[in-house]
Amino acid sequence: MIRRNPLKLLFYLSLAVVTALVAYKVYLNFFKQDFEAVHSEQVERIHQRTPPGTGIRFAVVGNVNNSVGIFERRFIPELNQAGVDFVVSAGNAVRGGGEDKYRALYGTLGHLDIPYLLTFGPHEYENFGSFRFYDHFGPHFYSVRAGNTRLIFLDSTGKTPWRWQMRWLRDLLTHDTSNAHILFIGHPLLKPETPALFDGEDDYLQPPAFRSDLMQVVREHNIDLVFSANLSMFDQQVIDGTPFITTGGAGGLVLNTDDSFYHYIDVRVSPDGEVSHQMERLEVGQHPVWKRLESLWFFIYSLFYTGFLNFILILSVFVALTIKLYQIIFVGKNYYPDYDLDPTPWLEKPLKVAMFTNNYLPFIGGVPISIERLRRGLEQLEDSTLIVAPRYRDQPEQEQAVVRVPSLLAMGAKREFRLANIFLARVRKRVRAFRPDVIHLHHPFWLGSLGLFMARQLRIPAIYTYHTRLEHYAHFVPLPGALFRNLISHALIKRFANRCDGVIVPTYSTEEYLRMIGVTTPTFVQPTGIEFERFQAVESSDVAQLRSELGLTDEKVFISVARLSNEKNIDFMIEAMDQLRRESEVPFRFLMIGDGHQRDRLQAKIDDLELGSHFTLVGAVQPDDMALWYNLGDAFLFASKSETQGMVILEAMSAGLPVVAVRSSGIEDVVRDGLNGFKTPENQARWLERTRQLLEDDELRSGLSDKARDFAADYSVEQFARDVREIYATSLASRDKRRQASD
Numbered sequence: 001m002i003r004r005n006p007l008k009l010l011f012y013l014s015l016a017v018v019t020a021l022v023a024y025k026v027y028l029n030f031f032k033q034d035f036e037a038v039h040s041e042q043v044e045r046i047h048q049r050t051p052p053g054t055g056i057r058f059a060v061v062g063n064v065n066n067s068v069g070i071f072e073r074r075f076i077p078e079l080n081q082a083g084v085d086f087v088v089s090a091g092n093a094v095r096g097g098g099e100d101k102y103r104a105l106y107g108t109l110g111h112l113d114i115p116y117l118l119t120f121g122p123h124e125y126e127n128f129g130s131f132r133f134y135d136h137f138g139p140h141f142y143s144v145r146a147g148n149t150r151l152i153f154l155d156s157t158g159k160t161p162w163r164w165q166m167r168w169l170r171d172l173l174t175h176d177t178s179n180a181h182i183l184f185i186g187h188p189l190l191k192p193e194t195p196a197l198f199d200g201e202d203d204y205l206q207p208p209a210f211r212s213d214l215m216q217v218v219r220e221h222n223i224d225l226v227f228s229a230n231l232s233m234f235d236q237q238v239i240d241g242t243p244f245i246t247t248g249g250a251g252g253l254v255l256n257t258d259d260s261f262y263h264y265i266d267v268r269v270s271p272d273g274e275v276s277h278q279m280e281r282l283e284v285g286q287h288p289v290w291k292r293l294e295s296l297w298f299f300i301y302s303l304f305y306t307g308f309l310n311f312i313l314i315l316s317v318f319v320a321l322t323i324k325l326y327q328i329i330f331v332g333k334n335y336y337p338d339y340d341l342d343p344t345p346w347l348e349k350p351l352k353v354a355m356f357t358n359n360y361l362p363f364i365g366g367v368p369i370s371i372e373r374l375r376r377g378l379e380q381l382e383d384s385t386l387i388v389a390p391r392y393r394d395q396p397e398q399e400q401a402v403v404r405v406p407s408l409l410a411m412g413a414k415r416e417f418r419l420a421n422i423f424l425a426r427v428r429k430r431v432r433a434f435r436p437d438v439i440h441l442h443h444p445f446w447l448g449s450l451g452l453f454m455a456r457q458l459r460i461p462a463i464y465t466y467h468t469r470l471e472h473y474a475h476f477v478p479l480p481g482a483l484f485r486n487l488i489s490h491a492l493i494k495r496f497a498n499r500c501d502g503v504i505v506p507t508y509s510t511e512e513y514l515r516m517i518g519v520t521t522p523t524f525v526q527p528t529g530i531e532f533e534r535f536q537a538v539e540s541s542d543v544a545q546l547r548s549e550l551g552l553t554d555e556k557v558f559i560s561v562a563r564l565s566n567e568k569n570i571d572f573m574i575e576a577m578d579q580l581r582r583e584s585e586v587p588f589r590f591l592m593i594g595d596g597h598q599r600d601r602l603q604a605k606i607d608d609l610e611l612g613s614h615f616t617l618v619g620a621v622q623p624d625d626m627a628l629w630y631n632l633g634d635a636f637l638f639a640s641k642s643e644t645q646g647m648v649i650l651e652a653m654s655a656g657l658p659v660v661a662v663r664s665s666g667i668e669d670v671v672r673d674g675l676n677g678f679k680t681p682e683n684q685a686r687w688l689e690r691t692r693q694l695l696e697d698d699e700l701r702s703g704l705s706d707k708a709r710d711f712a713a714d715y716s717v718e719q720f721a722r723d724v725r726e727i728y729a730t731s732l733a734s735r736d737k738r739r740q741a742s743d
Helices: 006-030 038-049 068-080 099-109 129-136 162-175 208-220 291-303 308-330 366-380 425-434 447-458 470-476 481-498 508-516 532-536 540-549 570-583 599-608 623-632 647-654 684-696 698-712 717-742
Strands: 056-061 086-089 116-118 142-146 149-154 180-185 225-228 234-239 242-247 263-269 275-281 352-356 384-390 402-405 407-411 417-420 438-441 462-465 502-505 523-525 556-561 588-593 615-619 635-638 659-662 677-680
Touching: 006 308, 038 086, 038 116, 038 142, 056 068, 056 242, 068 099, 068 263, 099 129, 149 162, 162 208, 180 263, 242 263, 242 275, 352 366, 352 425, 352 447, 366 384, 366 647, 366 717, 384 417, 384 425, 384 447, 402 425, 425 447, 438 447, 438 717, 447 462, 447 481, 462 717, 481 508, 502 508, 502 717, 508 523, 532 623, 532 647, 540 623, 556 570, 556 623, 556 647, 556 684, 570 588, 570 599, 570 684, 588 623, 599 615, 623 647, 635 647, 635 684, 647 659, 647 698, 659 684, 677 684, 684 698
Parallel strands: 056 086, 086 116, 149 180, 180 225, 225 242, 352 384, 352 438, 384 402, 438 462, 462 502, 502 523, 556 588, 556 635, 588 615, 635 659, 659 677
Antiparallel strands: 056 263, 142 149, 234 242, 263 275, 407 417
16 A cells, blocks of 8 residues: 655645635736726715715724725624615725735625725835726725715825825815815824834825825814724824824734724714714624733734635645745655665666667767667667667668657757657557666656656656756757756756656766756766777778878877867867967877768868868768777867766777867866876867877877776776666665555
């Protein structure tokens, strides 16, 4: 029976809740039915309920703050049965001016059986909310006549110039014939008699000139009542006979103290204009014993603005974070390899290995050659292999162990990069029929992704060999170069590698890179093997014949092998050779072996420099002939910085060629400076200095040559295949141990 980890299930459940709630937020913003000019509808309803000349009764609330648990659940039922004609918000009906907040408020107010009006307050203004208020409800300052009473709403946020509002207000009051006048403004004009907690000057009406001028108008025109919000409390002060009321207890941050509590104001205006009001307090969950504890709870509850969705959203985030922290802190981890694994049962029987690669022979490159050598080595050990690779025009007609996949798209000047059709069912059927023990992936995308998918389906280990530094191939990708180099390439490798059971890297510097980007999968340092004995078996007569065919006489010969592409840094070597022929009298010829989409451009550069007698683009050479070409040389030159190993460097050393290379991740562990060659920074003068030494100093070159051959002898294909086979067996043992632990 498979055991489920309840902690992991809870973690993913929390993430699912967060995802669902975020989706709901998106739904509120983009898919909920739109609404506009709501105040025009509400005013019409108010006029129908309060004909001219009649008295009115209405409720005033402040600081609703999108509260569901308090305003929607407790206040609205009370207001619907209170016998009032309508409800007025004195400000801060929303938590903030975001679109989701306005839509949520509209849904909440839809539970009222009576009309309502909103004051444009500081929270309505936040987060670019002013245009939303205008679109959804109406102007920021306005007036409404209800029965015999004039209701006046001002903008205290600074959105509307205060002098313009005061001119409008004076003109309105001068000509108005209503029996009573009630003013609503979001920010209080007066500081409360009991100091408010954590208040500041910005919590009150600004600037002082606006406040002073408005107080003067209130006195001159005998305003009957002035309502404000913005403070989570109830405060009433009478100045020159006019009550100034601050009401902020309809659902926001309420502390359940003598001044901060849930309440609304019941206002009555008689037909002859007599105004009276009464504060109605709502006892929400109070209990003598738990009063203080509930005060703390309601503080936290209000902090989440008592909206259940927001509360659950924040709670889910914290639950997920708590579980993750628990796993990091309390769940033991073993950072060392499992030395109890016994790969012997799998080493003692033939294995079936399916390999997935985005390029393969007859395409000439480091990855195809590495795969071919591994295939030969495994088959010599009596293992079976199946290679899934793209189809090429000039591929062999008879291939027993290769599944060729037709291409959807071919890229490059010579169509060397192919996107195979990974959706073909016959490919998956052929792999299943092969019944592999292990799937070996050589690229972290496309056919590599198909191979990983099949490994998961077949429940067998997936081993990934990190061959290529993807960040150096940004010029092949239809994305901004910096974005691919600095983010996408590393993220792609990290994600892919962490989904595999094991990662093979050719050098320790490459392993360090994977750890730096966050790869946690078990990693095995295993350089690609070379056919060392083939390089020793080259006949000197064959070398002499090739020299003759190339027209070589007494020149020293530099060899380099690379695809003719930007990331191989071939321009660097062309320019260096141009300088070298000017500085040295020793004749030389540089033979650049390889082909690629940059060939025509590079040849044009050689021609422009009149370097043709010193620098030759040889083109592609078949793998079986490479040993002969390496033995033609006196030294191997290399400037690429995109290698993970530099397999061609080991091949060159097998032929006794000392190396001069630019330092990079694939060079550091292979070239031993002063032992089998030289490595320099990407500095043309330094690189050229070392090259000139090998050209002119025969004794130095001979000594480095012997040591280079000795160094390469440890990297045979036979040993390479045995080591990779042990990696397969170790991964199979690890998977079997995990399976047994879960049963």
